[in-house]
Amino acid sequence: MEYAIELKNISKSFGPVAANKNINLSLAKGEILALLGENGSGKTTLMNMLSGIYMPDSGSIFIDGKRVQINSPEDSGKLGIGMVHQHFKLVERFTALENIRIGMRGEGRFLHGNEVRNKIENTASRFGFEIDLDKKVANMAVSEKQTLEILKVLCYGAKIIILDEPTAVLTVQEIDRLFNVLRRMKNEGHSIIIITHKLNEVMEISDRVTVLRHGDYIGTVNTKETNDKELTELMVGRKITLNIDRPVIEKTHPLLEIRDLTVKNDEGAIAVDHINFYIRGGEILGVAGIAGSGQKELCEAIAGLRKIEEGHMIHEGESIVGMSPKKILEHGISMSFIPEDRLGMGLAPSLSITDNMILKSYNDTKGIFVDRKSAREEAQKVIRKLEINTPSADTPVRRLSGGNVQKVLLGREIKSGPNVLITAYPVRGLDINSSYTIYDILNGEKKKGVGILFVGEDLDVMLSLCDKIMVICHGKLQGVVNSDHTTKEEIGLMMTGTLNIVNKEGKTDGIAKDSAFTDEEVKA
């Protein structure tokens, strides 16, 4: 069989983090290959080595059977590879035509004349695109931008087309249209790789599926010979038994209740879609979902950092919708979010532990001067309690190891004595021991009667630590399950949108029996 692309033993690290470990992948001519994996599994990194953004640390790339070296996006383009990035690479102020023109080769140095325009229009009609070439990108809807991106690589004569999560921003109808275009491209002899984590799409469009997990190559299967269940298992892995404590505490009334919450993301697309849930004191509610399913937007909405489109949020009987982040914090809701780069949110890397503690409590002191003495004592208390490994309380946070940084962040959040603690990815990138310390801290808070929302990545951890787990997929609630009465497979199917158990046996998940909502509020 002739392959358009063959990758052999590709590895790539960013500092100490291995993003790809000995990956093998092959793309036959005229086929659609789905590259499946959770976020952070290394799909985009792998594809960026084909598009010339990154260079592999080791391994080899073969295009049409010939070994090649791709040093830049220009090399990649010359080899006939075109990539549609997840975050569009378009110049907002330019028109569609100008955007395509930037990368056109061999069309002279001047912009006048209609030759280029005619060429683009021909390509567009051949693949059935409808596009206004004189429209500025800034005025385009997301689907139009994507059409432009695809048209762009086709105009450059790409034979191998890579699409990075092309359906993430599209509606159902738009996805249908996209798939029709992909099929037409395939019939014209193009080879296509589509990165996705939606199983139904994989089953619908692809010929074969390659699965990655945590930077490892897991395997390749023929789409016709597999099913949702097998793919889910390949994607999330088998259950591992962990030894995490889960103390059982008497639960209180619902502390935080969320009804019909709808939130948009930065791009203006719906990120959280009419979600209902509640947290009681003394329980840890896990939030499971493939990364980018609305977790960040959900956390930010609760903390008052993001405007909500619709819905209610009631904390201790009082609505917190429209409150400032400071007010919400004073109300007893504390949020800590560990982003992928771990230092990006919540802490100022160059400031000391003490100063980072002050950042959140400066309002408590009177006058304009910082009360550093008591802050330092507070910091030392946190350092002792959480066993933070640091030379002193005045050490800049960026000099600490990842685990200790995360302890500082969590320590600051629990110091203010919240009764609802929102924590997202608190063990992201930590080794086993540091992770266990974090779990102990969370369990300690739980024993005090705090309600905890735990947004996590690792299903095994969540099954051990959380009392209940709510599963979301593309911002929609798929159901709330009890950790003792569920399986990893069930959660996996819910995460990928295959299974929805919100309305089962006559009751609706996410709505408490002893809700603080009155009937009028629910109707309104």
Next chain:
Amino acid sequence: MFEVFTLFLFNIIVYNIPLLYGTTGEIMIEKSGSLNLGVEGTMAIGAVAGYLAGAKTDSLLVACLVSFIASGLVGLLFSFLTVTLQANQNVTGLTITTFGVAFYYFIGNALSNSSAGWPKLSGTRLDAHSQAIHIPVLSDIPFIGKAVFSHGILVYLGVLIAILMWLYFKKTVPGLKLRAIGENPAAADSLGVNVALYKYTHIIIGSGIMGLGGLYMGLNMGGTFEGSNCWINGYGWISIALVIFANWSPAKALLGTLIFGFFNTLRVQNAALAYTFPDTMGWLTNIPSHFFSALPFIITLIVLITTSMSSKNKSGEPQAIGRNYYREDR
């Protein structure tokens, strides 16, 4: 009576053409997404290097070439620091200004105190070539001929550069690619545009253009070195503000230079106006001369405030300006 208007218009052009050079040069650099605050220093180096080379060879052409190259080298330094080494653009620009102006004083003072002395301009061929040239027919048009078509070659060159640059951005593929880099370098890069090469080239050319503006100032001031006042005299800073006023368009820079030049020219012309029209303009003499000296800078401030109030006025601002581009940034 007409003469005073003719002279006023003439002076607007003569005194403010360096702003056009500074502004167009900076526009070219900013269109590549780099913010170079070193205009003042770049102009100072172009001025002193070009002037000395011109005086040595007694040739305007050599003066222009050396001025362009010397300032281009400053641009190369800026590019190396900010594009290759990813240094902070603001700090690098300010350093270049400090360095450039100090270079001007250092060379000037050293030469003035040497036995040969600072080379004089008056009476040389260089001086003659930088004077106004007579264009048949055009220069003879009443009023306009004297005001607009009786200037030195460098005035016309400045206007020509502005027009060519406007066409370059608007009509050519390299101009389109350059603007794409200023807007979204990652997008341009993904399409195979060599971002670093484009940045280097345009920063160097833009800096060279600034150098010509510096040379013009030196020649226009009679080539006398002053130990207390740099030839450039803040024009580099005003150029940076004019870029914003011109909304990053070389064509509008031409217009901006004239409007701005009007206020600048009041500084030198206010007495003449008051003398010619004692009834209507006589009050000008009551205003202290320091006010007129400060006027260009006050206008700069007002321009910055008014243009910043509406985002529409900044539609030409490159979106990626001031940020260094690194491909593997995540």
